Amino acid sequence: MNARLVKFADCELDIERYQLRRAGEEVRLERLPMELLILLASRDGELVSRADMVRALWGGNLYRDTENGINTAVRKIRVALGDDPSSPRVLITVKGKGYRLDGIEAPSRASPDAxxxxxxxxxxxxxxxxxxxxxxxxxxxxxxxxxxxxxxxxxxxxxxxxxxxxxxxxxxxxxxxxxxxxxxxxxxxxxxxxxxxxxxxxxxxxxxxxxxxxxxxxxxxxxxxxxxxxxxxxxxxxxxxxxxxxxxxxxxxxxxxxxxxxRLPVDPAAHDAYLRGRYFWYRRVHFDAGFCAHHALSAEDFFRSRRYFDTAVERDPTYALGYCGLSNYYGSTVVHGCFAPDEGWPIARAMAERALELDPALPEAHHAMAAVHYFYDWDWRRAEAGFREALRLNPSHPESHRLYARLLLGIGRDSEGYAAMARAEKIDPYGFQGSRAFGLVLAGKHEDIVREYFSPGHREQSPLVYQLLAIAFEVRGLFEAATESTVEALTGCAEAIAAATVRSRWEAGGYDAVLQGHLDDLRARQRSGYTSPLLLAETFARLSAPDEMFHWLERALAERSSRLVELRTNPWFERYRTTGKFRAIVKQIVQ
The missing domain is CATH 3.40.50.10610 (ABC-type transport auxiliary lipoprotein component)
Structure with a gap:
């Protein structure tokens, strides 16, 4: 299916624009009915159960009136589609099971012209x-x-x-x-x-x-x-x-x-330095930030990228892309647990502002500023506007699609988030290999990850996919598989000693020993340098120690830990999401 435009009956659903047209005229739909329609359209006519709808639209929150919410959304969709509720032909009810969208047209291939x-x-x-x-x-x-x-x-x-x-x-x-x-x-x-x-x-x-x-x-x-x-x-x-x-x-x-x-600087050496810096930045940033921080993966590629970005702006102080690279570096090293938020994000903001001053129409500059709004300001409206502007200027920029997808998934607009994550991987299938799996983790679809990426006869995966599989296996209680995936991920990241340590801990005391080892490592690192309080909160959550977990969550909230923006979708806190204390913390982040 064309992930952007879905046609059925006399309607067109433009997922990227979040727009429904009927007989060529735009039809307004509220957010919840639109989310449900996108979910149904994304399944190519397959049945979508009510349980799937609850997970997709409310994050599995059983304390909401989801039954009435689904019924209301279905009714509003049928009105928008002109579908007779007494004898529907487009949005079909399968009694006791769920709903499906009939009449979806297969996408046509592009013309063989230039x-x-x-x-x-x-x-x-x-x-x-x-x-x-x-x-x-x-x-x-x-x-x-x-x-x-x-x-x-x-x-x-x-x-x-x-x-x-x-x-x-x-x-x-x-x-x-x-x-x-x-x-x-x-x-x-x-x-x-x-x-x-x-x-x-x-x-x-x-x-x-x-x-x-x-x-x-x-x-x-x-x-x-x-x-x-x-x-x-x-x-x-x-x-x-x-x-x-x-x-x-x-x-x-x-x-x-x-x-x-x-786009290009005055000095050719500045452009060369920028390209080299971007190479090392891409090579490191596309790992899961939480996994990297928990296992203290080497950040040398990040530091090498900064040296090249510094060289780029030294050779040409008017080179906007060089400042974008520096903004990306300072923000990414915070997200990946290298530095505290107040050490990196103010500099990332200043670099993004300088890039925008030099070139207000540069997509990478809008992307860099949107990342600051997302991870540090927790300003979803301005972050979304920035990502959308970056993608308007360059629709083929995969990093903007991927980070925009994270924002969408983090605020519960899952169907749009899936589509944006898929676009990132489609545009750059090697550089962003595993982006779809990352989206599945954020959406809590751990069984889907295991089925899709770890089926019999599966091929060798990227380190990112093994990192995500380790999460999925642990959440599902498959601890031996989680250990093996962790070892595979660390080995793929050239961390052979860390991989051997995880395996020896498993063999000596099972998964409790693996998690306790994580905690001991974090405590040791905390004594010698910066360690994000969110890492400790996550580890205590995995060890089923809620008092310590909430203590460190409060500390993470006080320092505005970057990955808190995805707290609602963080898999380690899944069992605590319905508690009043946890929801109060989420409310302070997602306004």
């Missing part, structure tokens, strides 16, 4: 920029070829989402030097087009060849040789970006011309 000619209203084409080939004979030009591909990807990613979805460069980089054909790559990533490129030199002149290939039949649908007039590396990048925008989507080239010119 991406620039995709018809308005049709599904957007999926494109990936392959690493540019260096045919100059000079190995020193490899980095410049990488920069050409990165800029081409970033340029095209900022074009209209109704026309083009660009797969992120972290996924594209996996195919450097690959022997796989375009058809094989297209099948793996569900691509419609790939953009190939190469760099050649004739004396002092550069020649850049760019070719757009339709994956369905591997036909070359567009090709251009570009000989930059400029000689400087950054000017060449700007020329290439403008040429691609002008040729592939001429209708919006002028609209984006100023934005494209601002």
């Amino acid at each position: 991406a620039a000619d995709a018809p308005a209203g049709g599904p957007p084409a999926r494109l990936m920029v392959l690493p540019f080939a260096n045919v100059t004979g000079d190995a020193a030009q490899d980095d410049f070829c990488d920069a050409l591909a990165n800029e081409a990807s970033a340029t095209l990613g900022m074009l209209g989402p109704e026309r083009l979805v660009v797969i992120a460069r972290t996924t594209a980089a996996r195919y450097r030097g690959s022997s796989k054909s375009i058809a094989e790559i297209a099948r793996e990533l569900s691509l419609d087009y790939v953009l190939e490129g190469s760099l050649a030199r004739e004396g002092a002149r550069s020649r850049i060849l760019a070719t757009l290939v339709r994956c369905a039949d591997q036909t070359q649908v567009w090709s251009r040789v570009h000989e930059p007039v400029a000689q400087g590396a950054l000017d060449i990048l700007k020329e290439l970006g403008a040429a691609l925008a002008a040729d592939i989507t001429p209708a919006i080239a002028k609209e984006r011309e100023a934005l494209l010119a601002r």
Whole structure:
């Protein structure tokens, strides 16, 4: 199914815009009926039980009048759809079981025309920029070829989402030097087009060849040789970006011309440093923050990224992306348990503000400020506005989709959150592998995680998936499997000593010994440096020690621990969610 637009009867449900249209006219629905309709639409006509609805819409809270809430929401949906309640044809009641949505249309494939000619209203084409080939004979030009591909990807990613979805460069980089054909790559990533490129030199002149290939039949649908007039590396990048925008989507080239010119710094070395910093930041940030903090995983990649981001802004103090990188660094290290919130977030805010001053139309800057509003200010309205603006400016920015999904799941808008998390993984399936599993953890769907990612004959998973499986197994009481998944996750993160320690604790005293070991490690770290009180609260919750748990939760609340924004969905507190004391704490966070 097209995750964005679902058609049934004479209606269209645009999940991304949170909009229902009937016969072309928008129909207003309140939040709860809209959430239920999105849930039903996301199941492709399958039955959705009332129990599933309670879990999705109320987080399983049995103290709410969920029966009446479901009945009211169903009634309002039928009114909006023009569905006769005495003889419904769209929203069908299965007595004693639940409901299903009938008549959902299968999505049509994109036209085999070029991406620039995709018809308005049709599904957007999926494109990936392959690493540019260096045919100059000079190995020193490899980095410049990488920069050409990165800029081409970033340029095209900022074009209209109704026309083009660009797969992120972290996924594209996996195919450097690959022997796989375009058809094989297209099948793996569900691509419609790939953009190939190469760099050649004739004396002092550069020649850049760019070719757009339709994956369905591997036909070359567009090709251009570009000989930059400029000689400087950054000017060449700007020329290439403008040429691609002008040729592939001429209708919006002028609209984006100023934005494209601002993405790049004055000094080429600043851009190179930023790309290197982003590489190390991505490599570390896509682990589960709670797992990393509990097991004190190495934060060296974070620290290396900061050194490169610092270099970027030192080389060019007007380079907005460099400040975005620094904002991301200072915020992420707090979320991952390296520093206290008041040490990192004020600096993250200042860096995001500087980036916005330099370039108010930079999507990464809006994303950075939205993260501050979310994790530190606990201002959901401003955070959502920031993420939506970042995605308006660049609909192919996976990190914005992923963090926006976390916000949506954290405030109970689960159906929208699932869709946003799925988009992040679809745009960058390697860099964000496990994003969907992360969404399932936040939604408390631990059985679904185990079934989907740990079924018989399952393939080897990313460290993030093993981290999430460890959580799911523990919540379900499958402690041996939780231990093994923890060991797999630590091994995948090159933490062999920590993995061996967990295994030896399990063998010596079972899972109680594993958890007590976590607590002992935290106490030792607390004596030598900063340790988030939320980590201690989580560990005491897992050890079924509520008094100590609430003590440390209050301490976490006092310091505004970043991950408290997801307290409602934190799996370690599941058994305490219905208590008055816990709900009082949640109320202070989610207003």
